[in-house]
Amino acid sequence: MSLAGELHDGLILTKRSLLRIPRVPETLMFATIQPIMFVVLFSYVFGGAVPLPGGASYREFLLPGVFVQTMSFATAATSVGLAEDMSKGLIDRFRSLPIARSAVLVGRTTADMLLNVFVLAVMAVCGVLVGWRIHTDVGHALLAFVLITLLAFTMSWIGALIGMSVRSPEVASTAGIVWLFPVTFVSNAFVPIGGMPGWLQTIANWNPVSTFVSAARELFGNPNPFGSGLPREHPVVLSFAWIVVLLGIFVPLAVRKYRIATSR
Amino acid sequence: MPDAIVAEDLVKTYGELRALDGLSLEVPEGTVLGLLGPNGAGKTTTVRVLTTLLRPDSGRVRVAGVDVLAEPAMVRPRIGLSGQYAAVDERLTGRENLVMFGRLYHLGRKESTARAAALLDRFGLGAAADRVVQTYSGGMRRRLDLAAALVTTPPVLFLDEPTTGLDPRARVDMWGVIEELVDGGTTLLLTTQYLEEADRLADSIAVVDHGRVIARGSSDELKDRIGGxxxxxxxxxxxxxxxxxxxxxxxxxxxxxxxxxxxxxxxxxxxxxxxxxxxxxxxxxxxxxxxxxxxxRPTLDDVFLTLTGRPAQESAPAAGDTAGEDASPADEAQERTSA
Missing domain, CATH: 3.30.70.100 (Alpha-Beta Plaits)
Known part of the structure; x- marks a missing residue:
């Protein structure tokens, strides 16, 4: 299968997933309500209780954290979508068609990424309303948004692998999310890691989520108080490296899973 | 006549369970083979192997002249598959589904649209074409699913229990649709739990049990064998x-x-x-x-009783065939004339 052929098939299936979005209005509703809730809850509930060095604004600190956390949770939507296709026999049908082996997954992850661009925009507007600001230039801000979007895309591939492994949409909705709570909370997303016990600080420092959050804070010019070593010095470069590594691992794994997937 | 489908000595095991246990069959071009058997006999597993979805542990398969195990990608453009469950996107309309499948078979945009419209009319879905599939009845979904398998008029078609779970009227409708198709010269492998269905649609019937073919013949030959x-x-x-x-x-x-x-x-x-x-x-x-x-009339139960000495329901379910296809074949295939 040529690259053009793969792209063509992937695009057709992206369109399929996009067509579904307005048909299930809940998708869009919950995809936007949850991040808005996080922005508002954390801003007003934790805002006063988390002191930042130099009296920096918690809301400015918080928003990149919410962006990265929400995009990490993109995993779940992809898991559920693929598990649903699997349980309804659609994956079997697709596998019997003369299409690229990657097409179904490319279609799903691309559509989910586009949905996440929209969610990200909603969050950014909401952030501006509660007092978050970008202090750098358009180029840096754009790079930050690209990085966060790519993160969502990468997490979708992990979700794809989970969805095809658990097969049932009910299990997928939990399995896609549950491991993300420790992964996103043991990081600098919501609180400075300086207040954590030493061993936890080490984990949080090297947690890729912290790296992505630091990169976003740096690119937006938001307060970015803690961390050490490579994640502290070069968060942007390290973030892109993480994306390459994670995609390099999970794209082949997910495609391999799809090739041998059996719905029942 | 050359064979459009040949399977030789297929074996597929899941742990202890031999889902396919040396199954062989061949379907001459342009004819219909009915694969008849109870739940778990290995019918669905066979279809999955023939349509590139599952690799057998051993055996040889040729479909439309292509070695399925060596060149699965070469087989896929030549086959159509419609399964037990309507495998269409429920959130899309009937038309959107068919256009999507047309595009995935690499038809152009215009051609896909035209083909979708023609198929929707032919399968009596014209009025519902722009409704979301979720609102369709079971029979309509199955017809749409079948239409999706016919987007490119493939020379070899696989229908896995096309009428299981349908009400009697929808079943008769479906039979009409399939008969029309077969008149067009398509080679068809059809699996069913209903002797009546195999009787009506198939040129030749293979009775499957425990992953192997235990009897073969025309409907009349089988009926004679089980005493009419x-x-x-x-x-x-x-x-x-x-x-x-x-x-x-x-x-x-x-x-x-x-x-x-x-x-x-x-x-x-x-x-x-x-x-x-x-x-x-x-x-x-x-x-x-x-x-x-x-x-x-003889029922599938009679066939099984005669051929295996035990009722059909006692066949152990195999992986690949599922619960859910549990409608009692005896009730449905039996025709009763009461005076």
Missing amino acids: ETLEVVVGEDHQLPDAVSALAAVGQGEPVVDAHARRVKVPVTTGVRALIEAVRRLDDAHASILDVALH
Whole structure:
């Protein structure tokens, strides 16, 4: 299968997933309500209780954290979508068609990424309303948004692998999310890691989520108080490296899973 | 005639379970093979192997002249598959589904749209074309699913239990659609739990049990093998039983079986309704009161009972075939003429 052929098939299936979005209005509703809730809850509930060095604004600190956390949770939507296709026999049908082996997954992850661009925009507007600001230039801000979007895309591939492994949409909705709570909370997303016990600080420092959050804070010019070593010095470069590594691992794994997937 | 589908000695095991246990079959081009068997016999597993979805542990498969195991990608453009569950996107409309499948078969945008419209009309879905599939009835979904398998008019078609779970009317509709298709020269492999369905649609039937083909032949050959139909009479008075026995002995094959308690007499017959009419005439001449007369067609259960010495339901379910296809085949395939 040529690259053009793969792209063509992937695009057709992206369109399929996009067509579904307005048909299930809940998708869009919950995809936007949850991040808005996080922005508002954390801003007003934790805002006063988390002191930042130099009296920096918690809301400015918080928003990149919410962006990265929400995009990490993109995993779940992809898991559920693929598990649903699997349980309804659609994956079997697709596998019997003369299409690229990657097409179904490319279609799903691309559509989910586009949905996440929209969610990200909603969050950014909401952030501006509660007092978050970008202090750098358009180029840096754009790079930050690209990085966060790519993160969502990468997490979708992990979700794809989970969805095809658990097969049932009910299990997928939990399995896609549950491991993300420790992964996103043991990081600098919501609180400075300086207040954590030493061993936890080490984990949080090297947690890729912290790296992505630091990169976003740096690119937006938001307060970015803690961390050490490579994640502290070069968060942007390290973030892109993480994306390459994670995609390099999970794209082949997910495609391999799809090739041998059996719905029942 | 060359064979469009050849499977030789397929074996697929899941742990201890031998889902396919040396299954072989061939389907000549342009003909219909009915793969008949109970839940878990290995029908779905066979279809999955033939359509590149599952690799067998051993065996050889050729479909449309292509070695399926060596070159699965070469087979896919030449086959259509419609499964037990309508595998279409429920959130899309019927038209959107068919256009998508057309595009995935690499038809152009215009061609896909035209093809979708033609198929929707042909399958009686024209009025519902722009409704979301979620609102379709079971029969409509199955028809759409079948249409999706026909977007490129593939030379070889696989239908896995196309009518399981449909109500009788939708089933008859579906049969009409499939018959039309077969008249067009498509090679078809059809799996079913219903002898009646295989009878009506298939040129040749292969009975599958425990992952192997245990009998093959035309519908008539199989029926002959299992003794054709059974004529059954219930009389009003005990003393009329001898009259019933002699009437049935005259029209049937062999010694009638008597259930004295129920005042019921049974005999296998080969002449169908003619035997029934003759028996009724004889009983009437003898002034016997008839409470019930019935002619039973052979059911899948009869086939199994005869071929394996045990009822079909006792076949252990195999992976690949699932629960959910559990409608009792006996009830549905049985045709009863009551007087």
